[in-house]
Amino acid sequence: MSLSTGVAPEKPFAEKIPANPLARRFLPLLVACLLAIVVLLILYIGLGTVSLSPGEVIAALVNQPVETFHRQIVWDLRFPRGLVAILVGAMLGLAGAILQTITRNPLASPDLTGVSAGAVLASVLGIAFIPPLAAGGPALPFVALAGGVVVGATVYFLSRQGRSDPLRLALNGILLGAILNSGSSIVLIFDQERAANIVLWLIGSLNGRVWSHFNTLWPWALVGIPLALGCAGLANTLNLGDDVATGLGQNVERARAGLFFIAVLLASSAVAIVGAIGFIGLIGPHISRRLVGDDARRLLPMSAVVTALLLLLSDFIVQAITKGSLPVGAITALLGAPFFLYLIFRRVKA
Amino acid sequence: MAAENVRVGYGEKIILSELSLEIRRGEITALVGPNGSGKSTLLKGMARLLKLHSGTVFLEGEELTKMANSEIARRLAVLPQAPTAPAGLTVGELVEQGRYPHAGPMRMLRKQDHEAIGRALELTGTLEFANRPLENLSGGERQRAWIALTLAQATPVLFLDEPTTFLDIGHQLEVLELVGQLNREQGMTIVMVLHDLNQAAQYAHRMVVLRKGSIVADGAPAEVMTGEVLEKVFNIKAHIVTDPASGRPVFLPYAVVKNEEVGRGQ
Secondary structure, three states: OOOOOOOOOOOOHHHHOOOOHHHHHHHHHHHHHHHHHHHHHHHHHHOOOOOOOHHHHHHHHOOOOOOHHHHHHHHHHHHHHHHHHHHHHHHHHHHHHHHHHHOOOOOOOOOOOOHHHHHHHHHHHHHHHOOOOOOOOOOHHHHHHHHHHHHHHHHHHHHHOOOOOHHHHHHHHHHHHHHHHHHHHHHHHHOHHHHHHHHHHHHOOOOOOOHHHHHHHHHHHHHHHHHHHHOHHHHHHHOOOHHHHHHOOOOHHHHHHHHHHHHHHHHHHHHHHHOOOOOHHHHHHHHHHHHHOOOHHHHHHHHHHHHHHHHHHHHHHHHHHHOOOOOHHHHHHHHHHHHHHHHHHHHHHO | OEEEEEEEEEOOEEEEEEEEEEOOOOOEEEEEOOOOOOHHHHHHHHOOOOOEEEEEEEEOOEEHHHOOHHHHHHHEEEEOOOOOOOOOOEHHHHHHHHHHHHOOHHHOOOHHHHHHHHHHHHHOOOHHHOOOEHHHOOHHHHHHHHHHHHHHOOOOEEEEEOOOOOOOHHHHHHHHHHHHHHHHHHOOEEEEEOOOHHHHHHHOOEEEEEEOOEEEEEEOHHHHOOHHHHHHHHOEEEEEEEOOOOOOEEEEEEEEOOHHHHHHOO
């Protein structure tokens, strides 16, 4: 390192680049959100008909001696439900952030591109007509994925004709989603036996989610999340437009198709477990964008964490206010729809 | 770099057919011509942004279609017309992406990448606002940031498609001065589509004039900027004078050629 040649070297260009404040605050923010998730999870587990103090929750979680009944509530019911919420939130947030980046459309998200509706209809059909596909079973995400891919791709290609307009993608997605959801409702009429369950799915609910659901979900997260985070650089180049991305050596069509598939995989497997929880995949990435900027290398991980926190918080609110009688999808829609309108009005004004 | 018998267009619509052009190393070549003449199409075809229907483009003797896309990106950088980025992206983040074709395993930026990024920012004078989001920049600053992106690619050849569009005259000259400087000091081979003939004549070593998909004039500005070419290609009558400072030709248009006039032989 100290091989001095006697000539003072010019200051390297690299050292002249000012540090990026957005990058500097990324890690602290990420850690803060992760901590917030842990704290919220403890409060969340304590919440319910039998309420537990944070101390009791922690004691039960780390297998300290507690009442058997408490341990059962924590381990068999509330903890797995909380974990499902966190995982689903992360997957939907990541899917939304990827879709927004590769379509260069701030209104893209799993629900607004029809992916969720497609996954729901495929799942509902699967459960109604293929008896072995019990809700939450390990095969269901595959069926949901097929539905998500078909519908998502349809909406994408419909919206690409002519000049691409962000609103057009959302409109097509909402329209096709509405048609598909009515399809799901028809199945529901013919299948009264499971009707209540299917309705909850159209809205999206975490009620009764236990370890079996978590066990179906985590392998998909384990594959999808690292894959998505690893493709952040790719997503960044696509965000500069097709010509620039090609100029940077990207095979644009293939890269976009690959990232699209990863996003649909994340969203569909999440939807197969909890149903079409709306708007969360739209809001999470937008909040994250405000926090850490547009660079996908920070936006993607931040979206996963923020959306996980958001979904856990939504379910917390549902539990606290309605004692769990409302599905969490109802409250995300209640909070999310005005936000969606705000995004549209802001666009129209600009 | 050369194009041989290329046929390019949008979808089924062919804009250029059987066109050949050789780009000389170390020169600034300006592609000029009226709207719809195919100048941008030629640039895009040579830079593989448009697929060729037939013909071949060679980059340093190699066929472009037989090279990996990332290999091309290490030798040829291209800035399309009016590019757009996410509004909140900062200049530094934009320029970093120029290193994508060079990235190593895990796509992590290495020492030489940061060096190239810093150099690109310095050369374009964008170092001071590296942390500003693109939306907060003036048109000229933003265009310099985009050029910095292509410079971070560290290629010997740079293609620019109308780099001065939507800029006011001061910012136009700022961008063209930068192009001239990159050519002089870094020895870059530059091909650019320009709308303004006087600017092309002032900054380019060679002007290639296109009309309706064919090359109608090709040479040094003094050879190409003639009354005859202007009349034939742009339907204008103009005085051609020589800028005493640069020795380059400048045209002053004074009339439009009307078709009847041509017919009456006036």
